[in-house]
Amino acid sequence: MPHLLVLDDDAAVCDILAEIAREHGFSVAQAATMKDAVIQLQRQPPDLVLTDVQLTGDSGLDIFSRMPNSDAEVVVITGYGSMDNAVEALRLGATDYLVKPVCMDRLSEILTRVAANRGVTTDDAPFQEPGRFGKLLGQSESMERLFTQLSRVATTDVTTLLIGESGTGKELAAHAIHKLSSRSNKPFIAVNCGAISPNLIESELFGHERGSFTGADRQHKGYFERADSGTLFLDEVTEMPLDLQVKLLRVLETGRFMRVGTHREIACDIRIVAATNRNPGQAIQEGKLREDLYYRLSVFPIDLPPLRDRGTDIPFLADRFLDALNKKYGEEKQFSEQARQAIQEYAWPGNVRELKNYVRRAYILAEDGILSADALQPQIAPDGGSQTARVTVPLGVTLAEADRRLIMATLERCGGVKKQTAAVLGISSKTLYNRLEEYTQAGHVIAGEDGKPQAPDR
Numbered sequence: 001m002p003h004l005l006v007l008d009d010d011a012a013v014c015d016i017l018a019e020i021a022r023e024h025g026f027s028v029a030q031a032a033t034m035k036d037a038v039i040q041l042q043r044q045p046p047d048l049v050l051t052d053v054q055l056t057g058d059s060g061l062d063i064f065s066r067m068p069n070s071d072a073e074v075v076v077i078t079g080y081g082s083m084d085n086a087v088e089a090l091r092l093g094a095t096d097y098l099v100k101p102v103c104m105d106r107l108s109e110i111l112t113r114v115a116a117n118r119g120v121t122t123d124d125a126p127f128q129e130p131g132r133f134g135k136l137l138g139q140s141e142s143m144e145r146l147f148t149q150l151s152r153v154a155t156t157d158v159t160t161l162l163i164g165e166s167g168t169g170k171e172l173a174a175h176a177i178h179k180l181s182s183r184s185n186k187p188f189i190a191v192n193c194g195a196i197s198p199n200l201i202e203s204e205l206f207g208h209e210r211g212s213f214t215g216a217d218r219q220h221k222g223y224f225e226r227a228d229s230g231t232l233f234l235d236e237v238t239e240m241p242l243d244l245q246v247k248l249l250r251v252l253e254t255g256r257f258m259r260v261g262t263h264r265e266i267a268c269d270i271r272i273v274a275a276t277n278r279n280p281g282q283a284i285q286e287g288k289l290r291e292d293l294y295y296r297l298s299v300f301p302i303d304l305p306p307l308r309d310r311g312t313d314i315p316f317l318a319d320r321f322l323d324a325l326n327k328k329y330g331e332e333k334q335f336s337e338q339a340r341q342a343i344q345e346y347a348w349p350g351n352v353r354e355l356k357n358y359v360r361r362a363y364i365l366a367e368d369g370i371l372s373a374d375a376l377q378p379q380i381a382p383d384g385g386s387q388t389a390r391v392t393v394p395l396g397v398t399l400a401e402a403d404r405r406l407i408m409a410t411l412e413r414c415g416g417v418k419k420q421t422a423a424v425l426g427i428s429s430k431t432l433y434n435r436l437e438e439y440t441q442a443g444h445v446i447a448g449e450d451g452k453p454q455a456p457d458r
Contacts, residue, residue, distance in 0.1 A: 001025055001026065001027050002025065002026050002027075002047040002048065002114060002115050003026065003027045003028075003029070003044055003045070003046045003047050003048075004018075004021045004026040004027070004028045004029070004046055004047070004048045004049070004050065004111075005028075005029050005030075005031065005037065005040050005041065005046040005048070005049045005050070005072075006018055006021070006028060006029070006030045006031070006049075006050050006051075007031045007032075007034075007037045007049065007050065007051040007052065007055070007060055007063060008030075008032070008050075008051070008052040008055075008077070009032045009033065009052070009055050009056045010052070011032070013052075014030045014032070015030075017050055017102075017107070018030055020104065020107060020108070020111070021050075021111055024108070024111040024112060024115055025115055026047075026048070026111065026115065027044075029043070029044065029046070032055075032056075033055065033056070033057070033058060034055065034058040034062055034063070034066070037051075037063060037066065038066055041066060041067055041070075042192075042196050042197075042200075042204070043204060043223075044189065044190070045070060045072065045190055045192065046070075046072045047072055047073070047114060048072060048073050048074075048075065048110075048111075048114045049063060049067075049072055049073070049074045049075070050075050050077060050098075051063050051074065051075075051076055051077065052076075052077045052078070053076055053077065053078045053085045053089070054078070060076060060077075061076070061085075061088060061089060061092060064092045064093055064094075071353070071356075073095040073096075073114055074089075074093065074094045074095060075094060075095060075096045075097060075098060075110055076089040076094050076097045076098070077097070077098045077099075077100060077102060078097065078098075078099055078100065085097075093360075096110055098110075113328075127179065127180070128147070131316065131320075133146075133147040133150070133176060134172065134175060134176035134179060134180075135169075135172040135175055135176070136169050136172050136173060136176060137313075137316070137317055137320055137352075138310060138313045138316070138317070139312065139313060139316055140305075140310040140311050140312065140313045142305040142309060142310055143305065143310060143313065146173070146302070146304060146305065149302050150173055150176050150177055150180070150302070151180065153177060153300045153302070154176065154177045154178075154179075154180035154181050155180065155181065155182075156300075157181070157182075157271055158299040158300050159252065159271075159272045159273070159274070159296065159297055159298075159299045159300070160177060160272075160273045160274070160299065160300045160301075160302060161273075161274050161275070161276070161280070161294075161297045161298040161299075161300070161301045161302070162174065162273065162274070162275040162276075162301075162302050162304060163275070163276060163279075163280065163301060163302065163303050163304065164275070164277065164303060164304030164305070164306070165277050165304075165306050165349075165351055166277045166350065166351065166353070166425065166427040166431070167307075167350045167351030167352055167353035167354055167427075168304040168305065168306060168307070168351045168352065169304060169351075169352055170235065170275040170277075170304060171190055171233060171235060171275070173302070173304060174188075174190070174231070174233040174273040174275065175188065177231070177273055178230070178231040178233075178271075178273070181231065181271065183229065183230050183231055183271055186229040186230035186231070187226060187227050187228075187229070187230035187231070188227075188230055188231045188233065189223050189226055189227040189230065189231070189232055189233065190233040190235060191204070191205070191223050191232065191233065191234055191235065192235045192236055193234055193235060193236045193237050193239050193240040194235075194236035194239030194430050194431050194434070198241050201240065201241065201244060202244055202247070202260055203220065203222065203260050204222055204223060205222050205223050205224060205244070205248075206222040206224055206225075206247075206251075206257045206258065206259055206260060207219070207220050207221045207222030207224075207225055207259040207260070208220050208222075208259050208260035208261050209259050209260065209261035209262050210261075211261065212259075212260045212261020212262075213260070213261070219259075220259075222259065224251065224257050224268050224270060225266065225268065227268075227270050228268050228269060228270060229269050229270075230270065230271070231270070231271045231272075231273060232270050232271070232272055232273070233273045233274075233275070234248075234272065234273070234274040234275070235274075235275045236275070236276060236277065236431065237274040237275065237276055237289075237297065238276045238278045238280075238283045238288045238289045239288075239430075239431070239434065242287070242290060245289070245290045245293045246290070246293075248293065249290065249292060249293045249296055251268070252272060252293075252296050252297075253296070255267060255268060255269065255270075256268070272297070274297045276289075277427070277431070278400075278403075279398075279400060280294055280298065280301075282398060282400040286400070286438075306348075306351055307348045307351040307352055307355060308347050308348055314343060314344055314348070314355070315340065315343060315344060317352060317355055317356075318335065318340075318343050318355060318359055321355070321356050321359040321360075322334075322335065322359055322363065322371070325359070325360070325363045331369070332369065333363060333366050333369045333370070333371060334369065334370060334371065335362075335370075335371045336370050336371065336372050336373065338372065338373045339362065339371050339372055339373045341373075342373040343355070343358075349406060349410065349424065349425050350424060350425050350427075354424070359371070403435075404435070404439060406425075407421070407425065407432070407435055407436075407439075408439070410424055410425055411436075418432055418433070418436070
């Protein structure tokens with residue numbers, strides 16, 4: 001089911017919004033402060049965020065900086081009748097806004113639309129049709145092969161490892177596996193192992209008992225317990241601490257786990273789908289992934305192709321994203337010929353996620369109904385020519401080294417600005433920081449925004 005995060009310091013408003021959302025089939029998390037919101041974002045990525053602009057001591061607009069690479073829709077709520085907040089929110093990436101007192105009909109329309117968009121199927125729509133497989137889109141041969149693999153593994157209960165660059169649709173593939181499985185009417189919970197603090201990840205996965213550590217003022221059920229009988233998607237599994245990988249391996253082998261602070265075992269019946277944007281073999285060599293856990297996770301490994309290798313899927317996807325926006329807003333905007341050429345020629349290091357964000361941004365900036373190449377700065381020049389940095393990789397270079405060269409070239413292209421670099425690459429800021437730390441430890445020089453060498457900062 002789709003998941004909603006309500007961010008509002010008015011408890012009564014939170015409860016009303018949550019109740020209405022549940023009636024529309026949403027699971028709901030509530031937060032009164034930005035700190036609480038960050039915790040909820042780590043526990044379960046939302047499909048929709050409803051946030052008040054004015055919070056006690058915070059601005060609700062700060063939520064955008066807390067989830068830079070999320071696909072979640074954000075709708076802001078303002079009680080001050082000023083369009084300035086709404087305009088700023090739309091500029092930051094909000095998909096809509098509501099004015100207090102909230103119009104329940106408008107809220108219902110938003111919830112219905114998001115639920116339909118985030119659901120893999122609707123009652124009258126087939127799961128698969130030409131160019132679409134669940135939430136995955138594509139017509140290329142590589143995607144047809146992917147669809148076939150997902151169909152075959154979904155009907156089994158084996159552990160599956162999805163391997164692909166950030167932005168290639170690993171979570172969407174995991175959703176497809178779940179929806180085609182016998183567990184489709186049970187919970188599907190996605191966990192980004194790279195986005196949770198190493199100090200909290202064991203508690204978040206397995207739960208904890210009250211009093212088990214400082215701040216544990218109540219019992220907490222972890223992801224394994226909440227996903228019982230369903231599917232647990234472990235994204236960026238190679239970012240999980242090694243000591244926790246040992247515990248995960250034991251759970252996979254025994255089907256039992258223990259909450260932090262107790263020795264009582266709890267049985268669980270869960271289908272595990274894991275994912276990584278690293279080369280697993282290289283991750284094992286670098287000590288990022290235990291070899292025994294890799295063999296346990298990769299009973300059925302599936303490679304997701306990068307967008308640059310999908311040929312005509314690039315303009316196909318761009319048109320699909322644009323058509324969806326036109327339908328949503330009742331417009332008939334079009335790409336300029338320069339934009340079409342630039343879209344086809346660009347390498348899209350952030351893959352489908354980056355392309356989708358580009359179309360959204362270009363749609364907002366479009367003048368006279370034309371989406372131009374200017375909106376993709378600094379990757380595409382005003383004249384439509386590609387400004388993609390060329391990264392030369394000699395034959396025989398490892399994938400890890402090729403990955404390092406791409407990241408460093410993008411970092412240099414973005415003037416050392418790490419947040420922009422992560423956005424261009426389509427990866428989380430934490431993943432970028434982890435990679436830069438590895439490069440620093442290996443003796444590589446990292447340039448800062450002022451061009452001077454510096455260690456990665458957090």
